[in-house]
Amino acid sequence: MALFELPPFKHTLIDDIPSIVSRLRKTYSSQKTRPAEYRIRQLRQLYWAMVDNEKELLEALDRDLRKSTFETYAAEINFITNEIIFATQSLHQWMKDETPADIALMDKLLTPKIRKDPLGVVLITGPFNFPVHLSFSPMIGAIAAGNTVVLKPSEQCPNSAAVMQKIMETALDQDCYACVQGAVPETTALLDQHWDKIFFTGSARTARIVAQAAIKNLTPVALELGGRNPAIVSKHANIRLAARRLLWSKTMNAGQVCMSQNYILADRVVVPDLIQELRVAMKEFFPGGAKKSADFSRIVNINSFNRIKKMLDESSGKVVIGGALDAEELFIEPTVIEVTDPRDSVLVEESFGPLLPILPVDNLDHAISTANEIHETPLGIYAFGTLAETDKVLAGTRSGGASINDGLFHGIIPNLPFGGVGDSGSGSYRGRASFDCFTHRRSIIHTPSWMEPMLALRYPPFTNTTKLHRYNRMTLLKPDFDRNNNQKINIFWYLLTLGSGTAKSGAFRATMLAAVAFLLKRYTCGELRLRRIQ
Known part of the structure; x- marks a missing residue:
């Protein structure tokens, strides 16, 4: 890449900060x-x-x-x-x-x-x-x-x-x-x-x-x-797809992504296949190795490098892929670690680096309970499996967002709200x-002057009990349920909508609505004629 002359980084004078904020507030007040x-x-x-x-x-x-x-x-x-x-x-x-x-x-x-x-x-x-x-x-x-x-x-x-x-x-x-x-x-x-x-x-x-x-x-x-985000891989998942997508999300920016999975909970029967597919995907993504690849980033500074290295050193897991480190280049190779303890350092701490720990689990229920124990409110959850399995994961967990059969992709769609929940954040943005x-x-309302006679009942004195009676008639809602928690049916509305779910044919529904409207018209006209006669 050609080198460009970049502007220097200059600290703003602390004494200038109040005047900067004051200037912006003055401008805002000017509208x-x-x-x-x-x-x-x-x-x-x-x-x-x-x-x-x-x-x-x-x-x-x-x-x-x-x-x-x-x-x-x-x-x-x-x-x-x-x-x-x-x-x-x-x-x-x-x-x-x-x-x-x-x-x-x-x-x-x-x-x-x-x-x-x-x-x-x-x-x-x-x-x-x-x-x-x-x-x-x-x-x-x-x-x-x-x-x-x-x-x-x-x-x-x-x-x-x-x-x-x-x-x-x-x-x-x-x-x-x-x-x-x-x-x-x-x-x-x-x-x-x-x-x-x-x-x-x-x-x-x-x-x-x-x-x-x-x-x-x-x-x-x-x-x-951030978040100690779990990926859950069921025994029915497409293992090759899961390996490629999870490796992609974890090697983006050398794993320095708040949304990427912090660990993988995989059904123990598919763990060997998952590791093998991760090994294959690693060679496909970085044919000459991640260190020589122009597509693999570096850790931001030596403090972050040492923090990630410490997590790896303290882990009781087994490194099955990668593991190379170079402090001088701030390089940490994408590293897959098979762990057995849910309290392992690479699980309970956010790595914010290219570490991919895998913890075998007995079944989907075991995976969900483990994820909730490690971190109840992660920023993202990534479930791989059948529709029923991934729905079960969503129902049994909380997270800021989720990608099904993918890694972190929900956070890339620019007009989809993005944000955390609990200790992974509050509020959302994007688009x-x-x-x-x-x-x-x-909220704004405009009260016209001609409504004053209608609103006079809100003014004291309230000694006249008819004021409260009229106020209740104007404002109180009537329940559509009885004391036994049974839904009340408005017969007129039921006829008008024909019970909604009971009339399946659109043509039949339209015909019946027209008939009801015709009867109402006849009834209204008859009432008017009777009043004229009287």
Whole structure:
């Protein structure tokens, strides 16, 4: 790859952070970011800045993580440019006021609606594993929703962070969007500021610090965290397919993916075949070995390398594939470990690296109970087997998301909401969900003056008991069930719909509805004629 001169990584002065936030809050108060046309213009400028700086991004990600060209385009650049286009094409629809469903007739007179208001000034902190994608993706939602934004990229990928700052400063309005660079001191200074929302992606340990800082100002937070994600392979699964797909998800970015499986629970009768298919797939993916492959990334830094190595050293499992390490190159070979203890270090800790532990289980129930014991709320679950088996896994577990007969693919679909549950995160984003993440749904009603006679009963004094009686008649719902929990049937509605499920023929149903309508008309007309005669 040709070398490009990249902008230097420069720490933002801590003393400048309050003034940066103050500038953005002043701009937000001016309502500059409210018009849809302004937001769309900013997003379009961001798109072209991404395109214009593609080579710099390729070089930066190669220096920081030795990411391949394919992976950089697929998982970083293209993901963001596609998300920008989707947001600009959908924004007018997203911003429209909504009319709530199932509103009572009386309440409809107040023309209730839900307006989509921006939250205000938001802080977004990005992680190191997908430094561009996981920083710019939530920022796109925040811009689309009309907020002003401070982005804090990960200092662990300084080259990528510097290019992102260049992109923001050349493409976006600096009175509305700012990039703050730094490490712990700068992040601490940012957390000391007052925000209208904080969006954090990273480890659960750091998330606790962020949440504690946010609570001081009652700031809402969205937390996108990791997870000890299980893959479950039943004895009826397509073993070759499972091996290839799980190896793909675990070798992407050298396993530094919060969604990838942390371990595999496989029916013990298929474990030998699974290991063999993983061995075959390894040779297919990396014919000359992972270390020589331009398609295999490196661990981000020596601290992460040593943490993963320590997990491997402390494991009582048997390495059956791989195991090579090179600290100087920050290289860890994709390593398959067969373990027997569900408390093994490579199972109960998140590796965030290319380790693939396999724990044999007796059956599907054993796999589900083991997964729940290791981590009750992972970010993702990956079930391989028949439809009935994978449905059983989904019913018996909790997770932020799931891919059936695949690894982590649910997190790649750009307009599918992505987020964790429990200690794997809170809140979701991507596509429309990103807009909603940074939007306040503001309920609004308009009470016309001509309704005053109808509403007079709400004013004191309430000594007149007829007021309460009239109020109850207007507002109380009548139950459609009796004291024995039996559903009541509205005969008129039953005739009108013909019991829904009983009339299977569309033509018959339409004929009967027409007949009911005709009888109602005749009955109404007859009533009117009788009244005239009387």
